[in-house]
Amino acid sequence: MPALQPVTDNKILCYHCGEPCPNEKINIEDKKFCCEGCKMVYSILNEHSLCDYYSLNENPGINQRITVRKDKFSFLDDEKIQAQLISFKDDTQIHITFYLPQMHCSSCLYLLENLHRVNPGVVSSKVNFARKEVDIVLLTKHTSLRKVAETLTSIGYEPYISLNDLKEKRPAIDKSMVYQLGVAGFCFGNVMLLSFPEYLGIDASEVGLRAIFRWLNLFLAIPVLLYSSMPFYESSWKSLKHKFLNIDAPIALAIIITFVRSAIEVISGTGGGYFDSMTGIVFFMLIGRIIQDKTYRQLSFERDYTSYFPIAISVLREGKEVPTTLPEIKTGDTLLIHNEELIPADGILTKGKAFIDYSFVTGESIPVLKEMGELVYAGGKQTEGNIEILVVKEVTQSYLTKLWNRDEFKEQGEKSVSFVHLLSRYFTYIVFTIAAITAVYWQINEPARLWPAITSIFIIACPCALLLSNTFTNGNILRILGKNRFYLRSAQTIEDIAKITHVVFDKTGTLTSASQQNINYEGEELTKQELNQVAALASHSSHPLSRALAKHFGYGKGEDVTQFQENTGRGVQGMSNDGNILKLGSAEFVTGQQFYAGGTNVYFSLNDKVKGRFIFSNQYRENVEPLLHSLKAHYKISVLSGDNDAERENLRKLVGDKSELLFNQKPEDKLQYIKDLQLRGETVMMIGDGLNDAGALKQSNVGVAISEQTNNFTPSSDAIIEAKQLPRLTRFIRLCIANRKIIIASFVLSIVYNIIGLYFAVQGTLSPVIAAILMPSSSLSILLLTFGSSSLLAKNMKM
Amino acid sequence: MSVILILLIASISVAGIFLFAFLWGTKTGQFEDDISPASRILFDDKPAQPKPNNK
Numbered sequence: 026m027p028a029l030q031p032v033t034d035n036k037i038l039c040y041h042c043g044e045p046c047p048n049e050k051i052n053i054e055d056k057k058f059c060c061e062g063c064k065m066v067y068s069i070l071n072e073h074s075l076c077d078y079y080s081l082n083e084n085p086g087i088n089q090r091i092t093v094r095k096d097k098f099s100f101l102d103d104e105k106i107q108a109q110l111i112s113f114k115d116d117t118q119i120h121i122t123f124y125l126p127q128m129h130c131s132s133c134l135y136l137l138e139n140l141h142r143v144n145p146g147v148v149s150s151k152v153n154f155a156r157k158e159v160d161i162v163l164l165t166k167h168t169s170l171r172k173v174a175e176t177l178t179s180i181g182y183e184p185y186i187s188l189n190d191l192k193e194k195r196p197a198i199d200k201s202m203v204y205q206l207g208v209a210g211f212c213f214g215n216v217m218l219l220s221f222p223e224y225l226g227i228d229a230s231e232v233g234l235r236a237i238f239r240w241l242n243l244f245l246a247i248p249v250l251l252y253s254s255m256p257f258y259e260s261s262w263k264s265l266k267h268k269f270l271n272i273d274a275p276i277a278l279a280i281i282i283t284f285v286r287s288a289i290e291v292i293s294g295t296g297g298g299y300f301d302s303m304t305g306i307v308f309f310m311l312i313g314r315i316i317q318d319k320t321y322r323q324l325s326f327e328r329d330y331t332s333y334f335p336i337a338i339s340v341l342r343e344g345k346e347v348p349t350t351l352p353e354i355k356t357g358d359t360l361l362i363h364n365e366e367l368i369p370a371d372g373i374l375t376k377g378k379a380f381i382d383y384s385f386v387t388g389e390s391i392p393v394l395k396e397m398g399e400l401v402y403a404g405g406k407q408t409e410g411n412i413e414i415l416v417v418k419e420v421t422q423s424y425l426t427k428l429w430n431r432d433e434f435k436e437q438g439e440k441s442v443s444f445v446h447l448l449s450r451y452f453t454y455i456v457f458t459i460a461a462i463t464a465v466y467w468q469i470n471e472p473a474r475l476w477p478a479i480t481s482i483f484i485i486a487c488p489c490a491l492l493l494s495n496t497f498t499n500g501n502i503l504r505i506l507g508k509n510r511f512y513l514r515s516a517q518t519i520e521d522i523a524k525i526t527h528v529v530f531d532k533t534g535t536l537t538s539a540s541q542q543n544i545n546y547e548g549e550e551l552t553k554q555e556l557n558q559v560a561a562l563a564s565h566s567s568h569p570l571s572r573a574l575a576k577h578f579g580y581g582k583g584e585d586v587t588q589f590q591e592n593t594g595r596g597v598q599g600m601s602n603d604g605n606i607l608k609l610g611s612a613e614f615v616t617g618q619q620f621y622a623g624g625t626n627v628y629f630s631l632n633d634k635v636k637g638r639f640i641f642s643n644q645y646r647e648n649v650e651p652l653l654h655s656l657k658a659h660y661k662i663s664v665l666s667g668d669n670d671a672e673r674e675n676l677r678k679l680v681g682d683k684s685e686l687l688f689n690q691k692p693e694d695k696l697q698y699i700k701d702l703q704l705r706g707e708t709v710m711m712i713g714d715g716l717n718d719a720g721a722l723k724q725s726n727v728g729v730a731i732s733e734q735t736n737n738f739t740p741s742s743d744a745i746i747e748a749k750q751l752p753r754l755t756r757f758i759r760l761c762i763a764n765r766k767i768i769i770a771s772f773v774l775s776i777v778y779n780i781i782g783l784y785f786a787v788q789g790t791l792s793p794v795i796a797a798i799l800m801p802s803s804s805l806s807i808l809l810l811t812f813g814s815s816s817l818l819a820k821n822m823k824m
Numbered sequence: 825m826s827v828i829l830i831l832l833i834a835s836i837s838v839a840g841i842f843l844f845a846f847l848w849g850t851k852t853g854q855f856e857d858d859i860s861p862a863s864r865i866l867f868d869d870k871p872a873q874p875k876p877n878n879k
Contacts (some may be wrong), residue, residue, distance in 0.1 A: 077867070138864070154860040211843040215836055234828065241832070280877035698836050 039063050040182075043084030047564045048585050062089025066181050073142045078132045085132035087181045098178070099339035101171035102347035105492055110190055110336075111170070118148065119163050119170060123177065123184035128157045136180060144168055144176040146730035188331040188351050188369075202256060203319075206311040209253035213304040214594045215290015219245075223297040224794050239291045239298070246300040249307050252308045256314065257307075272449035275456070279487030280307065285685045286480040297793050299484055299709035302800040304491050315497030317503070333404070333716065334369050334420070338362070341413065352418045353697045355706035358416045362407045370403050371423045372414035384534070391542070391570065391625045391641060394611075401418050404716055407601075409568065441489060441726075443520055445495045445768065449488045452687045455733055456486045463787045485782030485791060490775030490803055491768075498767045498811040502760060505819045507551045509758050510747035521727045524708050524763040528656055529699065529721070531713035532676070534668035535731050538748070544577045548629075551678050555636075557584040559629060565589045566597045570627055571609070596628075606632050630746045643672075645679075648752035653679050655755040661707070665690045665698060667717060696720035714754055756822045763818050771810045778803035 037046045037058035046059040048429040055072070058064040066089055066704035068077055077409040078085060100106050113120035132150075137159050140150040146168025151160045164175050174184050219238045226236050239592060254277070259275035280303060287298025322565055339346040339361040340354065346361055351369050354360070359375065368381070379395035395401055401414060403423035405439070420426060460482045467475040470710050499516035506513060513519060530536055551559070562576035564570040565586065586599030586607065596610015608615050616635050623643040656662055662684040664676055670688040677686065685696065695713075699721045711718065712727035714732070719740035722728030730742035746754065782799050784793040849855060 131866070134860050134863050135867050152865075153857045200850055204847055207843055207846045207850070211839055215839055218835070219832075237829070237832075240837075704826050814869045 039086075039088075040079070041067050041086035042088040043086070043562075047561065065089065066179070068134070069143065069179055071688055076134060076386050081135055083132045083266055087127045087128050089181060092260075093178050093183055093365075094344075097172045097363070098174040100350075101174055102169065103348060104348060106348075107170055110186065117166065118696065118731060119162055119165055120160065121163070121170065121173075122158050123174070123254065124186075124523060125182045126157055126403065127178070127182050128152070128154065128159075128184050133182070137177075137182065140173075140176065143180060145171060147173060147176075169608050184638075186336045188334040188336055190336060200314055202311065205253040205255065206308070206315060208248050208499060209304060209308040212249045212253070212475045213301070213308040216242050216245050216301045216304050218302045220297065220793070221555075222799065224797065227760065235297075236294070242298065242300040243288055243291045246284060246287070246304055247306045250280065253311065254280050256311070269446075270450050272488055272495075273455045275449065276489055276492060277312070279489070282480055282483045286477075286484070289580060290346050299793055299796050299806055301793075302484070302796045304445070305800055306487075306804070309808075310496070313493050313500065315604040316500030317378050317496040319500065319503070333367065335367055338366070338369055342668055354416060356416050356419055356421055360414050360416060360790050362409060362412050362414060364410055365409055368401055368403055368405050368407065368414065369423075370416045371418040372401060374399050374401055374417045375409055375413050375415050377412035379407060379414075380409045382408050384715070391500055392568075399617065402449045405438065432493070441521055443464045443495075443517060444765070445491060448772065450493055450770075452486075452488050452741055456482065459486070459783065459787065466787075467789070474789040477791075478787060481786035481791035482783065484611060484796065485691065485786045485799070486676050486779050490778065490807055491772050492525055493804060493809045494768050494771035494775065494811050498764055498771070498815055499809055500818075501815045503765050505824055506757060506760065509753065509757070509824050510750045511754075512745045514743045518727060519761045519764050521708075522710065522758055523712040523765055525544065525660065526757070527661045527663070527702055527707040527709045529665060529702070529709055529711045529725070531695075531711075531715070531718045532664055532672070532722075533643065533668055533719075535712055535716040535751075536664065536679075538646050538674075542573050543642045543644045545640045545642070546637060547640060548635075551629075551636060554584070557603070557632065558586070558607055559609065560584070561599060561601070562586045562589070562599045562607050564670055567590055568597075570641065571597060573641070574609070574627065608633070614640075643676075646748065646751060648708050650679055652752045652754060653681075659679055659755075663687070663698070665695050665721075667691070692717040692720050696724050699724045712746075712751075713740075748750065753824075756824065760815075760819060760822060760824070764815070767814050769816075770814070771807045773804055774810060775807055 037049060037057045038044065040056040041058055044059045046057050047805050049057055050526050051058045051061060051064050051068060053064060056067065058067065065085060067088060071077055081340050087295075092763040101110075108114075109117075110118050111121045113404070125133075125137070127133070128775040134154060135150050138150055140159075140161070141147040144163075146164050148162040148164055149160075150162075150445045151157070153160070161173060174186075177184055181726045185486045198448050218224050219242050222235065222238055257273045257277045257280065261271065264271035264274060283299050287300050287303070290296035290298045334351060337350045338354070340349040341347075341359040349358075354370055360368075360370070360372065374395055375396050375452050376397070379399075379401055379450075380399075381401060382666050383402075383405045386402070393405075400417070402425060403420070406711075418424070418662060422469055460479050463478050463482060464475060465499070467478055486624035496516075498518055503513055503516060504521055509583060513522075556578050559583040563578075564575035568591075584602060586601055589599040591596065592610070596608060596614035597606045598606065598610075601607055609627055611616065612626065612628055615630045627641070629636050629639065646739045653695045655660065659681070660681050664684065665682060665688050666672070666686075667689050667690055668688060673686060673688065680686070687694075690698070695718060699711060703724075703726070709725045710727040711721045712728060712729045712731060713719075713722055714730060718730075721742055722730060722742045727744065728742040729744045729746055730740055732745055750757075781789065781796070785795055
């Protein structure tokens with residue numbers, strides 16, 4: 026593989042991760058790296074001749090600037106923790122599945138499946154790309170769980186092990202409906218084939234053959250009755266127990282009646298029965314169910330704080346670091362929080378300077394400085410150096426986690442009921458009425474035709490067409506929305522979205538972007554060269570503000586600094602190529618005085634002469650304005666913000682006079698606000714991103730979590746939208762509203778078929794041929810109508 | 825008539841084989857990850873899978 030390194034803007038990109046290198050000093054032969062971490066990974070791969078990694082994709086690596094501390098995985102030596110993570114263990118082997126969120130390309134796949142070359146103790150490693158998981162089998166004689174985790178970390182794939190893994194194992198994906206579908210398909214296909222002679226008319230001389238066909242049909246229908254139809258029986262039994270008639274109850278009844286009547290016909294030799302209709306309808310309904318219930322495996326809508334929190338943390342006991350699982354942390358323990366670790370419990374800072382990134386919590390990515398003695402809240406991530414905190418509240422009692430442990434969330438709230446069930450209930454009443462009238466009529470006139478007539482009414486008039494149109498439309502709309510990166514938890518969410526009256530936005534991280542900041546400069550004007558020097562200085566540091574500055578000013582083309590020094594939590598300094606001392610950092614660090622000028626500022630000085638400051642402010646996402654404008658026309662809008670009201674004027678311009686703007690909102694306030702709206706009879710859609718919105722997201726009728734990347738972590742919600750797609754939210758809502766119309770339209774169509782069928786049924790003359798024509802033609806036309814109209818609509822909306 | 829019976833048995837058993845293949849494929853998770861097998865086949869040397877000594 027020719028080692029051509031791409032050069033853009035005269036800047037050399039790292040051979041490993043593709044980020045610009047601050048200088049050319051870190052290299053191996055002709056390959057340049059942005060940091061020692063990337064170089065390290067390359068040398069490990071080189072040593073084990075795994076450099077195909079770099080030829081499969083260009084710069085496939087992940088930036089290694091932030092190094093993982095050495096004993097991070099020491100908790101994996103703990104037998105008790107091990108037991109909760111591994112899937113299988115015997116004297117020689119351990120089987121474990123690691124979640125590796127960094128996995129993104131075929132290079133990753135290649136490297137991870139060749140793990141045994143890096144760590145010979147690994148017997149096999151198999152990647153599941155869709156789930157970003159790797160199943161590893163390791164020999165306990167040659168390696169340990171901890172060593173494998175460290176091997177993975179050393180090549181840039183740090184396993185993500187969260188508190189959530191301590192809880193019960195995830196249930197395996199339920200495949201039973203797929204099996205049921207397979208069986209139904211098999212039986213349906215064969216029954217249809219065997220029914221043809223019946224319909225086409227068979228020679229009188231071949232009567233024996235006809236009997237064989239009928240009996241075969243009967244046997245083929247038994248698995249459909251007893252196995253494939255199970256979902257319908259289960260669901261209707263559940264609903265009847267709750268004294269609620271759902272759509273599955275009449276369907277289950279129809280399946281059983283059809284089978285019993287057909288079986289009687291076959292056994293008594295009077296006819297062929299309706300086995301093809303019965304197996305066919307079960308087959309189609311199962312397809313609909315599966316399409317509708319298709320879930321996004323890579324997403325999780327059920328995340329609570331446990332998926333964010335680490336599994337174990339170092340507790341200082343008599344001067345020693347002891348890895349302890351979070352549930353075992355008690356009030357009064359001293360925790361050692363390493364760089365880049367999450368604070369798991371509320372505590373008082375007792376040692377070190379905390380520089381905490383609360384972006385998980387608030388969506389605000391600029392870290393906050395905390396001094397000794399100050400209270401730090403759980404959920405923040407320490408960004409520079411190690412700190413020690415004294416726990417004042419246990420993990421489950423912390424400010425943030427308490428939101429989840431509220432009693433009202435424990436009991437499942439009243440689930441909204443789909444209108445389809447109500448519709449099917451009316452439908453069922455009507456069918457029963459028709460059946461009763463027919464029964465009375467035939468009882469008086471010709472009692473022999475009573476049972477054939479009544480059973481055919483139930484066969485023809487089951488609301489399966491309604492169920493089909495519902496599941497297929499929902500499934501198609503979920504698919505279209507998913508293609509547009511708007512992922513819904515379930516089909517019910519479509520209906521919930523259609524009903525909303527009020528939209529509540531979180532500001533930070535939702536209306537504004539968490540990754541982008543506006544940087545303004547204030548002070549003595551800087552020359553182009555000086556700006557490049559600032560960028561070069563900043564690019565040496567891994568601090569978020571430095572990274573933002575470096576990126577904003579193009580990583581300092583051609584400039585470099587020497588004698589680089591970083592003062593944790595305060596600032597950086599270095600000497601430029603032309604011998605000037607540059608300083609960037611807090612007011613105290615650069616100017617020597619401590620003052621607070623409001624907002625987030627980075628001061629800059631040249632040879633100890635203060636030049637000015639860079640002011641960081643949040644930037645609104647692109648196209649937020651048209652979105653708010655179009656939403657305003659149909660819905661009431663509120664904006665809740667955890668920040669101060671510095672942005673009030675700007676926001677007011679965006680949302681208009683009628684909307685409510687609330688600032689300094691704590692998580693409980695947001696939750697309470699949603700509750701108040703609901704008490705006033707509003708149906709609320711909440712759009713938020715951080716953990717601080719989690720309570721409100723859960724309380725709202727539709728909680729939408731916003732995510733910069735789909736594989737990022739989002740708090741539990743009903744829907745996940747990719748940040749870039751936010752401006753199209755209005756269109757998504759409109760599609761959800763159209764969903765209901767499409768279902769009703771196809772339902773009307775199915776009623777037409779039903780009336781035709783009932784015309785024959787009440788007379789007791791429903792022949793299997795008519796049933797066999799009506800069933801597939803109604804099903805097919807409903808499929809075409811639902812799929813066609815929803816797809817066409819989506820196309821019209823440019824989705 | 826007997827020819828039809830033979831055909832009948834043949835057709836149902838062929839369909840049965842396909843049903844079995846489908847159920848087996850689903851059970852062993854062959855429809856779960858549709859990305860990695862496609863790239864895996866393109867790697868020059870397949871990852872060697874040394875068998876554990878005592879299994």
